[in-house]
Amino acid sequence: MIFSVNKNPIKLSASENIKKILCVCSHERSGTHFLMNSISINSDYSVNPFLNFDLEPFGDMVNFYSPTSVENFINKISSITHSNEKYKLSSIIKSHHCASTFKNLFNNPNIIFLYIYRRPIDVFVSFKGFVENWNWNEGPKKNTLFEFITSFPEGQMQRYQEKSYNNLFLRWAWHVSNWLDICSSTNNVLPIYYEELKINYENTLQQILDFLQIKYSFLKKPSKDRYIKTTKKNYIDDDYKKSIVFINNNLKDFPNLRKIFN
Numbered sequence: 001m002i003f004s005v006n007k008n009p010i011k012l013s014a015s016e017n018i019k020k021i022l023c024v025c026s027h028e029r030s031g032t033h034f035l036m037n038s039i040s041i042n043s044d045y046s047v048n049p050f051l052n053f054d055l056e057p058f059g060d061m062v063n064f065y066s067p068t069s070v071e072n073f074i075n076k077i078s079s080i081t082h083s084n085e086k087y088k089l090s091s092i093i094k095s096h097h098c099a100s101t102f103k104n105l106f107n108n109p110n111i112i113f114l115y116i117y118r119r120p121i122d123v124f125v126s127f128k129g130f131v132e133n134w135n136w137n138e139g140p141k142k143n144t145l146f147e148f149i150t151s152f153p154e155g156q157m158q159r160y161q162e163k164s165y166n167n168l169f170l171r172w173a174w175h176v177s178n179w180l181d182i183c184s185s186t187n188n189v190l191p192i193y194y195e196e197l198k199i200n201y202e203n204t205l206q207q208i209l210d211f212l213q214i215k216y217s218f219l220k221k222p223s224k225d226r227y228i229k230t231t232k233k234n235y236i237d238d239d240y241k242k243s244i245v246f247i248n249n250n251l252k253d254f255p256n257l258r259k260i261f262n
Contacts, residue, residue: 010051011049012049012051012077012089012091013046013048013049013089013090013091014079014080014087014088014089014090014091015044015046015087015088015090016085016086016087016088017044017090018044018045018087018088018089018090019088019213020088020109020110020111020112020212021074021078021088021089021093021110021111021112022039022045022092022093022111022112022114022212023053023074023092023093023094023095023102023111023112023113023114024036024039024092024093024094024095024113024114024116025094025095025096025097025099025102025113025114025115025116025179026096026115026116026117026118027096027117027118027123027172027175027176028096028123028127028130028157028160029118029123029126029127029130030116030117030118030123030194031116031118031194031197031198032094032096032116033047034194034197034198034222035114035116035192035194035197035208036050036092036094037222037223038197038201038205038208038221038222039092039114039205039208039209039212040092040222041220041221041222042205042209042214042216042219042220043209043212043214043216044090045090045091045092046090046091046092047091047092049091050091050092050093050094051077051089051091051092051093051094052094053093053094053095053097054094054095054096054097054159054160061073064097064101064159065101065162067100067101067102067103067104067105068104070101070102070104070105071102071104071105074093074105074111075110077089078110078111096160097160098160098161098162098174098175098178098179099175099178099179099181099182100162100178101162105188106182106186106188106189107186107187107188108188109188111188112188112189112190112211112212113188113189113190114189114190114192114208114211115179115180115182115183115189115190115191115192116191116192116193116194116197117176117179117180117191117192117193117194118193118194118195119194119195119261120169120172120173120247120251120261121240121243121244121247123172124145124148124149124168124169124172124243124247125145127139127148127168128142128145128148131148131157136155136156137154137155137156138155138156138157139151139153139154139155139156139157139168140152140153140154140155140168144239145239145240145243146239146242146243146246148168149167149168149169149243149246149247150167150168150169150246151167151168152164152165152166152167152168153165153167153168153171160175169246169247169250170250173250173251173253173254173257176257177254177256177257179191180256180257181256190208190211192204192208193260201219201221202219205219206219247261248262
């Protein structure tokens with residue numbers, strides 16, 4: 001007997017008011033949804049729905065480890081024609097993939113990338129809770145924060161990597177370092193520091209909307225409940241301090257990160 005398993009259709013939105021595709025990238029737990037929701041509530045870009053480039057069931061349509069395949073797929077979905085009118089993809093594309101995944105699209109005038117990054121200790125505190133939130137192997141489940149940061153990447157989190165790393169800190173550091181290097185050498189990638197967006201919301205969002213060439217007047221702030229929640233935990237002082245010391249000691253190997261986070 002032969003039978004088929006139907007996939008759920010991928011829902012996307014398109015608008016005649018959108019000129020360029022928008023892709024928001026980050027390491028996990030870096031303020032991705034805060035940024036996406038901030039843009040959506042102040043523009044014609046949409047998070048309802050957004051395109052989850054990490055988890056949508058289109059593995060048979062795009063090879064994430066082939067920049068050419070990624071480029072062809074994004075070009076394919078970038079616009080549609082309806083009743084002789086052309087509409088651009090307004091759904092924001094979200095991705096945690098490494099920078100090399102999109103290298104064929106850097107400096108492409110039809111797409112804009114925003115890369116949001118965050119203080120490493122805050123990333124790992126949130127990331128540990130995120131991994132523990134799921135009943136599958138999203139990554140290493142460890143008793144302490146220090147054990148988590150110094151663990152080998154494992155499980156489903158590895159789908160974003162282009163190579164292996166000795167610990168989660170190196171996985172984070174290479175991800176952020178490579179993306180920031182791209183930001184300094186391309187004209188369609190803008191870096192955003194999460195802490196700046198959080199503390200200086202209006203000024204930072206104005207810079208983002210200017211980069212996107214979006215007109216604005218009154219800026220709105222999204223609700224705090226529109227992101228992936230995890231269980232918050234308080235870490236004992238010794239574990240937290242030990243983790244910070246480890247991070248700071250290892251930042252010396254990443255000069256472009258050390259000047260930001262030290």
